[in-house]
Structures are given as structure tokens and as C-alpha cells.
Amino acid sequence: MESTSDEKLYSQSGLSVQFDDLFKKAWEEEVVEFEGDGQLSGSESVKSEDEAKEVDVAIDSSEPELSLLDELLSVEAGETKSRSNGTGEDDEQNPKAWAISGGTEYIAENFHDLVPNKAMDFPFELDKFQKEAIYYLEKGDSVFVAAHTSAGKTVVAEYAFALASKHCTRAVYTAPIKTISNQKYRDLCGKFDVGLLTGDVSLRPEASCLIMTTEILRSMLYRGADIIRDIEWVIFDEVHYVNDVERGVVWEEVIIMLPRHINIVLLSATVPNKVEFADWIGRTKQKQIRVTGTTKRPVPLEHCLFYSGELYKICESESFIRKGFEAAKDAFKKKNMSSATGGSGSQAPASASHDGTRSQKQSSNWGGKQKKQSGPQYSGNFSRMRGENQNKNGMNSWGLRRSDASLWLSLINKLSKMSLLPVVVFCFSKNRCDKSVDSMYGTDLTSSSEKSEIRVFCDKAFSRLKGSDRTLPQVVRVQSLLHRGIGVHHAGLLPIVKEVVEMLFCRGVIKVLFSTETFAMGVNAPARTVVFDTLRKFDGKEFRQLLPGEYTQMAGRAGRRGLDKIGTVIVMCRDEILGESDLKHVIVGSATRLESQFRLTYIMILHLLRVEELKVEDMLKRSFAEFHAQKKLPEQQQLLMRKLAQATKTIECIKGEPAIEEYYDIHLEAENHNTEILEAVMQSPVAQQFLTTGRVVVMKSQSERDHLLGVVVKAPSATNKQYIVLVLKPEPPPQTPLGSGNLQDSKSTDFRQGFFVAPKSKRGLDEDYCSGVKTRKGKGVINIKLPHQGSAAGVSFEVKEVDIKDFLCICNCKIKIDQVGLLEDNSSAAYSKTVQQLLDTKSDENKYPPALDPRTDLKLTDVNLVATYYKWTNLLQKMAKNKCHGCIKLDEHSKLAREKKRHSEEVDALKFEMSDEALQQMPDFQGRIDVLQEIGCIDADLVVQIKGRVACEMNSGEELIATECLFENQLDDLEPEEAVALMSAFVFQQKNTSEPSLTPKLSQAKQRLYDTAIRLGQLQSHFKLQINPEEYARENLKFGLVEVVYEWAKGTPFADICELTDVAEGMIVRTIVRLDETCREFKNAASIMGNSALYKKMVTASNAIKRDIVFAASLYVTGV
8 A cells, every 4th residue: 555755644643533433424324224225136236228317307306315235234323314206115116226327318419408517628529428427427426437448538537626626625536556647647737726646756735636546545544534524526547457456455445435425436448347346336335326438449440460571450340350360371371381391581480489488488588687797687788688698599599589670670661651650569578578679779760850859858857867877778778769769668667767758659759669568557648550469478377368358458559539540459470370269359359347356454454443333344245246245135134034934833743842853963964974884885895795694784764764674684696686684664563464475565654663764864884784694494485575564573574675775784793584484484483583583682772783893894994984984873873762763753744854954044044144254255354353363463352452553554565574573673673774675575576586695684684574474474374364374475575675775775876786686677666666655654653652763763764765766756747
């Protein structure tokens, strides 16, 4: 987060009270009654064009409707108001729409009647979307404008400024990049009373129209600055930046925290889900958002492939031209065929080929600054560079550079002849930009008058630098390029050099500009043509193809409104032509959707804990990530009320107190282990060895919630592939003679207690173990018809054939079986004896015999499987002991228990989904709270302690590490120069750098700080946060510029410190500028801690680094 030296205007003592008051007022205003918005659904979020006019009338005559959202978010109900256009019933039938689109034609046709007294006039005819946006601004509505690049979104921002001036209120314009802020300040300075607030600049903070970075506005909101009360409009430019992984969360935080009295203007590139995003903002802020924008570019684009010196048009008017693509493919095939047959002239362009990966590998050896070299990376001594490359790669690198030069020369010459200059060439690495620029060492594209203009401009711009800085190799090199009409633009350039390039390009004297993709985001400088060096890029993790949204953003720089009828976009092809589907996806694919990047940070949690009226849970609920879940809350509330109102049937037990629910739960638990046990144990060869005649077993029942005790009568044989078993059944004996034959399986409801079969899932493992006994010899024939049913000893039984999978448990006991009497003779005595023996194996408590031991009997070696087996058998025994086992009402009551359990689970699930615990980031929040308590930033009651207040100041670095560094007094024994050098590790961002050469004292301090980061990483990992301690330390502490900053703070000239590292000059300047901000934060922290020595040290350190080219004022701010 960025802050300014003048933030004390907004954040002196006592502002926490203002912060509380501000949020208390804002959040209480958002409280709602339940009936207000009870039945919102996604399909009702957007109104049609016809409904828009009706809504306009309603807005003028009624209060804003408040939604159920805040009621469900547990916001304390204060002075609630409910908007209605009639009766409550009407509101339910016509729910509130938050994102409203349509009405453009009507407004455009009647614009001058609808807006007779405009706050400002424009010297050109406004487009339809501009008229629509201005009309709604005049009405006091919030607006979301999603329009193509160069469509004129700034008109809407300027009109909001004009309205603020007219109403004597204030307006704030926020941008994601400091360059945009500086440019807007320059553009609007002559039109309005404008001030500028960025991380390192504070100009006229008292102005009515303020331009700032989004982080500054977030800081003001957290601190409760007085200025917030006066703001009428906040303009968010480049809202699609919400997709940025690192900083996208800032936009969500600010939108959530803005008080309701502030109207919002959102400006974005075209995105497919603009209505969804506007709907989220509308629901969050409880105000309607008017959605407008463009459907096509003001200057249409044509897309071409450049291959072997020719242009092939492949897309025009958003339609892919297959004919052009096929022509390029044919040329590619012909060239390759001539190559294969020995054609010599076609090798050069092909040898210059590169995809993203190869390009990086080649460029990594090109012209990079090496530690302790005599000149920096961008040296003007080209012959020395070429010599180095020859030494490293022989003639190969030089050959590549020559072929690349011829490629660029042929393209530039062709564009020049076709009057397609100026051109922006997008490369996807700094090295690639420099390599391409240097390959054009002999090209001159400017006239003598243009050379004169460039020379005069550069002299004026660089005159503010002191002598040695004016002769920096990079400054000299870029000036020589500019004189020839060639520019380069990337993060490695010094800020003042980048601004000179941008301004000269806007003047039209730079004909060819090699740039990284940041130029497309941060600079409003359209060209006639855009060229893509490749369609692959490295995104920090991997090489991948460009996304359609990225391509559109960069291609959008082609075509200057008012100057060009058409813009041209060219894709370079070297030794390959992309596939048709890939090209179609990139060029005409849909843009990237706006996605939430919301994440919790420690500093956010600490800020919110200081405000009683705004809980962290409320911030999470209002995030875009939770939007769809929160949108369903009204429906879920009604569904829950209906569920709770449902009458549940009572279970009437014939044996006293109902136990079916306990029985059913045991059954479900056993069911979870069923498959594992049956596959791993019962069907194993060892288990099957025990399944011999006489083995007592537990079998599956026809009822899913029951099981039966039985005995193996006959094992499988050559004539009979199945086991024959006798099982005891829970039905009462039929009124027929014992063993009289085949009775159909009676569904009698009169069960005998003690013989009920447990549910399938409740069957125990004990019942899986058995071994065989020999019986007297017979003829081996089976004279009874299977299944054979009967009764003996007062118990029903059944003899049937079963498969191995029907066994649930093999018991550790056997009984004597008269196989001949049972199967051949159908002897009643044999059946009676067998049934009685089976009954004798059961204990008085109705328990089955113990199961075979899993280790000694079944030879199981898997510890987890053995544990599961024991659990399984115990569950089966529990079921057998339960009074529901064998009950005649088991099936009926089990169904009731299942319904009751399902109903209970549905109610619990609904309650959970509506609770704070269901929020996606709730586990992360709990873990972070534990970490903050452990290190002492908050106490057990979540009250922020002094350590937490210090952490709240740490915006530019990792707050926990910085806070621990201060409280462990790690800077006390360091000189100011050493302290500020060590602090550079918090703000430097480049991963791979040369190893700095440090003094022993600095090396010790570095190790101490790194150890602190490791300890904090381990602590967070301990509390279940997804953090690797080593990665955490590496990501948040980068020591690559410690030596550079140390020397700079000691007064070493900039040219000399550049030779200490391979880091580009632009990165060095950016780091030191941010470091000044960090010094300011540490100074404020020292004040809170009462550490006067540290306070003075930070003042001295800040003064030591604030000098020369590093802090040269922006040309946009001071003018040239």
C-alpha cells in the first residue's frame, strides 16, 4: 500500500474515532428489514431497456431500497428504511435490480433536453455511451462504463470532476499505476482544481479534485480521513485491474469500505461479465449501478501475419479470414520445401526464430550487466557488446542479430512504404526489447526538423539532472536512439527516461517503439500499427500463450481516433505459423472475465479489528468472491423456514424408548467400511480357507439394515460352485410341520427379539471368520430344493446357496454338521440339532460369536486395515445387542429414521451455508487470528495491542516480519545507512540477481532478519496456513540491492552503484523511491513505540537516500 508524506493531514491522533463514526454511520445506513428484498435471484438482477425508464421515475420519488443481504450479515439494525413503490406484495413481485442497462437510444436522441444545463461542454459530439453516462451522473447515479481502448472513457471521469466543482464537493480519481496518475494530473491540471497524491508525491492535497493511486484511497478509508466526508464521486479507472493477483484485492476493499453517500464511476476495458460485477457493487453499496459502454471499437482493427517479408490479413471486423491464413500457410510450406531441397537464401529468417522459451534463453546472454563490469546493461558501446557476444556464442549470436536486424528492417520498410508508422512493437521481456532495438543500429527514421525537436526536448528534460547523471550510459544510449526515431520502453528504464520516451511518442516523432506490455496499460499513447514480436509470454511461473484479454489490451493501441480510419495489428512469424484455432482464440476470443482476487492479509484484519462496527466476517461476505453465495441467502432463508416448519413423524417403539436412531447411526458407520472389508478380507484366499463345513458365519440379509447368523453346510465343489449355508431368520416359525419343505420367504411382521439381522452397513468384521469341519460321508447329492425354508427349536431358518460376497463375518467357532441329514435326508432332527447349536453360540446379550483374529488367523499386516476390521466387528456386535435387532418394525422404523436424519442434515447444511463458517476464507481467517494472538498483536479478546498498531503502519513490506524486526530491535545496532540498506529487502521485487557483497555487520543483520522470517513462516504453517517457511522468507525478503542501497545512502554516485549489480537502473530507482516510503512507515512505528532513537535514525536514513536522479520530479507533474 502506498502512502504520502502529507498523510498526516488525514491521519493524526483521534482519527480512529472518526474512523469508527464514519463506518458506524455508513454501515448502519445499510441495515435492512427482512421483507425488503426477500426473493432476489440472478435472473432478476438486470433490467431491460423498457424497464429502465420506469426505474428512472421510481428513483426520483423514493428512497433506495435496502436488501436482505445486510439483515443476514448480522448488521445491527438502526434507523432502517424500506423502499416501496406500492405495497409490500408489489415489492416481492418486482424485486430490486441493482445493475441496470439499456435506454441508450432514448437518452442519445433526447440528450440536450434531458441535460439542458451541463456542468461542462466538450468541443466534439459525444458518443452514445458518453451521453448515457453523463445523463446518469447528472441524476446522481453510479455508473459502470466498459468501453474499448481509445473510446473516450475519460470524458465520463472529467464530467464527474465538473459536477464535483459545480456542487462544491470533492471528487477522487484512482488509477492502478503511478504513471496513469501523473498523466491524468497533467491532462486535467488546466481544467480543474487538481491535486496529486501518490506514494512519493503530494501536490495540493486540499484541491477539490484529487488524483491518487487506489492504495492511497484505501489508506485514507482505513484511517478515517476527514476528506472522505466531502467526497461526492470516486472514479475507478482500469477496473479490470481487479483481476491482478497481487493488487486486485485493493479494489474490492475500497469498494466495500466506501460510505454510501459516495457515488461511484467505474471505467473498464470491455469485459464479458460487466453486469455481474456491477450487480455485486450495487448489492454491496445498496445502490443501483447504471451499466453502459461500447459494443465495437471507434477505429476498427485489421489483423495480419508477417511472414517472409509479406503481410497476410487474417482478421477484419472481428471475423477470421481463413483465406489469408491459408495463404500464409502455403508460403510457409513453400519456403520449407525450398529449404529442404538446398535453397540457401531462406535460412536466415528461419534461424532467427524463437518462441517464448528460446527468446528468453537467447536474450539472457545478451548485453546483461554483470557484476563489477565497467558499464551498465544499457551501454552505448555497441561494438563492445558485439565482441562479448562473439566470445560467448561464436558467430551464432551475431548471425542471429544480423538476421533479426534484417527481419525488423524489412518490416519497418514495408510499414513505412504503406504509411503505417508510428508502430508499437510489443516484446515480452526487457532483454528482448533491448536486443531488438540494438539490431536496428543503422536505421534512421526522422527528418532534420524532427531531430531538432527531439534534441531540444531531451535537453530540456535532462537539464534537471546533475552533471554525472546526464552522462549515464542509459541516458546517452536512449537519446541516440530517439534521434533516429526509435524508442524503447520497459521497467528497466529510469523513470525520467521512460517519461521522455512516452512524451516524444505522443508527439509523433518516435516512429518505432519497442515496449513491454506495461506500455499498453500505463500510457495513453495510441499508434497507427501494433506489432507482436510473439504470442507467447512468461507470466512469472510458466511460458504460455497470450490470453484474449491481454491481446485485446495491447492491440487496442492500434488506430488513432480522428487520424486513422483503421488500425493495423501484425503478428510476427519466424520459423512457424501458429495453428488456426490458437490464432482464433487469441484474436477473436472473449475477453477475460472479472474474477475476485480477494484474500485476507494481516494488516486488513488488524485494521478491521480496530473498528467494532465492521467485522472481518462482513468484509469477507461483501467480497466479489462470496457474491453468488450471498445472493442466494434470501432463498436459503425461506427454504430453511419451510424445512423447520415441516412436521416430522414420531417413532413409536413397541419395546419402550425408541433406539432406532442410534441403531441407524451404527448401521451407517458400518456401511462406510463395508466395501473395504469385503474386498480386502472376506475375499482373500486366507479367509476362504476358513469357510469349510461347520464354520459359523454372519450373512447378509434381504434387508439392507440387517444381518443373519448362519453356518456353512457345504463348501463349493466341482458340481456346485456356490456355498450352501443355513441361516437363522427373524421371522416367527410358520404354522406348518417342522422342516416340511419350501416355504416362501414370509414377510411376516412378527419378529422374534434377539434374532434380528443388522443393516448391511452395521455388520461386524467378527462374523467374517470361519473354518471347516468334516462330516460323515454321503452320496453327495442334494435332495432338498434350494432355497429350503423351515423352522426348528422355535426359530425360522433357511438353507440357500450364496456367493463369497454374501459373507459379512467369519466367526472363530465351528459346530458339528450332519451334512447328509440336512441335504440328503431332510432330517428334522438334524435341522433341530443344527439350529440349537447355532443358538448356543450366541451369548446372553444376544452377541454373535467373536470373529477370527485379523493378525493371527487372517494374517493381515496392514495396520490401518486391522484397525478398521476391529471397528467393523465391534459395530456388528453393537447392532446385535441393540433392541432393534430382530424387531418386526425394523424396516418401517429404519425408513423413518433415514428420513429424519436426512431432514436434520439438510437443515444443518442450510444453517452452515448461511453462517460465517461457510465463507471460503474462514479457515484462513481463523489461522491468521491464531498467529496474531501468538505473536502478541492482539489479545484473547481480539483487542489490538501496541504491536498490532505498529503492524498497521507497515504497508510497503510484509507486516509481520517488519513488526518483529522492530520489536526485536534488529535495527538498533546499525547505522542509518546500514538500516536503510537492510530495509530494502522489504521492497525490492526482482527474484534473480547477482549476490551482493556485504560488510560483516550487514551480513549478520541479513541473517538475523532471514531467521525471523523463517520462524514466522513456521508459526503460520503450524496454524494450518498454506505457507512454506522457506518460500515465505524468499518471497518477502529479497536482499539483492542491500549493497547498492548502502552505497547510495553513503553518497556514491548513481553511475557507480549501477556497476555493483546486474539489476536494471529503473528497478534500482523504483526500489529506493519505495524505500523512502518504508522509512516513513518505520518512523511512524517508532513514534507509536516511543523509540526516539529509531525515529531519528529513520529521518536520517530518509534524507540520505532522497537525492539526485532517484528523486527527480516527474515531467508530467512539473512540465518540460
